Amino acid sequence: MSSLRALTLFFLAAFAAAAVLAGYLTYAASRAAVVSAVDRRIEEVGDAMLSAVAPGDSRAILRRIDAFSRRRDTGDIGFELEDSRGRRIGGNVVLERAVPLGFTTLMRRDGIVGLSAGRAQARDAGGGLRLITIAETEPIDGYGPTRVRLYLIGFGALLAVVLAGTASFGWIVRRRIGEVRATAAAIIDGDLNRRVPVPARGGAFAAQAEAFNRALDRIAALVEQLRGVSSDVAHDLRTPLARLRARLARLAERPSVSGEELEAVLAACDDVLALFGAILRIAEVTAGERRAGFRPVDLAALAEQACETLAAAASERGQRLSGGPFAPLTARGDPQLLSQALLNLIENALHHTPAGTSVAVTLAREGRMAALRVRDDGPGIPAEARALALRRFGRLETSRHRSGHGLGLPLVEAVARLHGGTLTLADAAPGLDAMMTLRVEEA
Known part of the structure; x- marks a missing residue:
């Protein structure tokens, strides 16, 4: 990644996607488990309903449906018996649409009183009859949206905690990097006394800051030594050269001395003085x-x-x-x-x-x-x-x-x-x- 912010955003996006996917898969798995359990129960109840009943005996099937419906533990099971043309013969529920053989998912729009979501199994009862067994997949009305909210709250809270933790970690790292960058920029600008702040609580960041500061201390000492040598050389030579130039200037005023020769010597002295003046100038500017x-x-x-x-x-x-x-x-x-x-x-x-x-x-x-x-x-x-x-x-x-x-x-x-x-x-x-x-x- 090109920057810490980009890396943090990439991690957050990846984790958010993983959390959303995990939440969806968990919801889908739990939903599939409920549907599978309901389908097994429907099939068992349907088998029990048609057992010991002659194929095509609608009266016997209706009597068994009536007896089954009177049991207190079967309130979530419904039946409808249809003829070969799909017309309702009887049962304890009324379906507003035809369902194919096998399993079908039912919703509130199917018009079954008291059922918001469920499963239906249509099977051949002999003699052209079809027995449709229906069971709820939600223990209470509106449980589906409630289950979605629970998943959203659970995974949302997890996602929020991780996002907050990652953002806090990213902020701490950015602050530490910013301190190092600001220190480096100050040193580049000539402030060799600038140092990286050391966290009071210790830890990895404190150890890194201390090591960085020790390196800066060593660099500053070396630079100061080099600067001192340059300044000392320039100062030590500038004074005697200035005295030499003054004496030569006095000699130049005497008529017995060659003016041309003395002018050349003076020019050479001026050149050397200009050299050391430039050295001192650069040292002064570099020091800030x-x-x-x-x-x-x-x-x-x-x-x-x-x-x-x-x-x-x-x-x-x-x-x-x-x-x-x-x-x-x-x-x-x-x-x-x-x-x-x-x-x-x-x-x-x-x-x-x-x-x-x-x-x-x-x-x-x-x-x-x-x-x-x-x-x-x-x-x-x-x-x-x-x-x-x-x-x-x-x-x-x-x-x-x-x-x-x-x-x-x-x-x-x-x-x-x-x-x-x-x-x-x-x-x-x-x-x-x-x-x-x-x-x-x-x-």
Whole structure:
């Protein structure tokens, strides 16, 4: 089954069908048992009625019927004697319709006074006569509907108990699964302190929650260690590099030092500082520390501003940057991070495509998400290399001779994840289609 709800509904439907079938079969079996017992009694009474009576002796048969009817234990047995043409000769009941030889089921509509349901056996009494023996199959009038109600109440109560139990079990399981899913979603969003609630009464669900929480504790510890190492390396190197740059800047002011050489050294220092700044930026975004300052962000305005900012740079490179259409969408997030992420996407497209390339920025709604797309008609990225492009310090062979550290797209992906979205790379045929999705804030 595709879901717990579907599995629960399937089980309930199967059990309901089984209960209804069992109830019907029980009713049919009990009804058949009653009919069989009545048929045996009719046959025995009929045999006794015609025993020691000459075939075709209507008077003798009528005398025996009269004598039999006087007995107090035979009030539910009736007789009718008919001639060869089906005309009534006598008896203690009157049939309003002809019945064939053998057994026949009688109902209230047959017009027999005091009988609501019964069985009749017509047999040859000799000389063209037919003896019809009748017996009730219900001890009291209207017992059939009463019996149906009893079965409905009995099996209905059983069905209701099982349905309630199954629904309760399904609700408990769904709640437990929902707690695990909510915890997993919070961890994916960066809240590594979130844990699954542990039921106080213990049991299988409590043991499962405790095991899951222990695994999360271990993962959180490992992530914290890794985050600490990255932050420590960046902080430890940033300070001496900043001091080095300050000293080199002072040297650059002296006339005896080659300005061109010092400018190159300064550029190298700036490059290293930018590298560690990007590492710290990604660590900060991944940790979710910026989530506290989230507010509504006009994505259309953000996209327009990004296109205006980089339009001149694209023109200098001989590339065409176009923006729109931009759907009027709002997301809840950090406007600075979202702006930086979109600028990174556009700069990545401009940086890795040749002159004459067209880069288009669009914004549209896809379900509950806003899709910010940056498409170009450049060389693109092969499908097998896209995972490498999203990895930190991941650089393709074709871009190793260009400046950069391979942290632009990982930063965009970190920002997208912080805002509950994703970054995907696809083939634009030709070129690359980079799409960042963000959760739309409903009005």
